[in-house]
Amino acid sequence: MNATRALGRYGEDLAVRALIAVGMTVLARNWRCGRAGEIDIVARDADALVVCEVKTRRTSLFEHPMAALTPVKKERLRHLAACWLERSGGPPSGGVRIDLVGVLLPRRGAPVVEHARGVV
Template identity: 45%
Template sequence: MVETRQQELGRQGEDLACTYLEGQGLVVLSRNWTCRDGELDVVAVEGDRLVVCEVKTRSGPVWGRPDEAVDQRKLSRLRRTALRWLAKHGVGWCPVRVDLISVTWPPGGSPHLQHLRGA
């Protein structure tokens, strides 16, 4: 399967996000985990807290800021999907935080990453 430019950009943004999170001391447990409720881009752990990260990558402002793509409906879906992840992996109750990582990566330029904790 040939990856489109958008898919490649999204994958690169997720790679950058994982590297960043690991540099912040988090341990990445899953990437692109899917179930009937949706997909979790990155699932990590920070201490005893599960951290679900939605990663949005854009090449520029044409489609708006990356964080503008995450609304309350999307956050609810992420929380519901996180509960399914916990059940699937046999994890009992633990605190869950939903984060947003926005990556702006212009063609030929350097990426800019912003991490919003507790979106």
């Protein structure tokens, strides 16, 4: 596994822990829909389905992880959410939400995990 992939996997592991800590249930990780792409985390928050994008960055090397959600990425996430719903039998009673988890890894100290709900 290369360093970039390992960093992303570590960030996703931290994101899963953070989502579970706030009462969400993780349904899938790294779910693929053909060539359309991949959903990092699919979860359930009460009656809502949550499609979660995870962005992990090391401090000061790149833009803040929460700034990485471009209009193109938002559209891709909408398409992937529709693909999940088509394959799973439709939307739950609580609807669908797209969240972003940003993980910032400082040189020293604990990682910072930020969860933004309903970003799309």
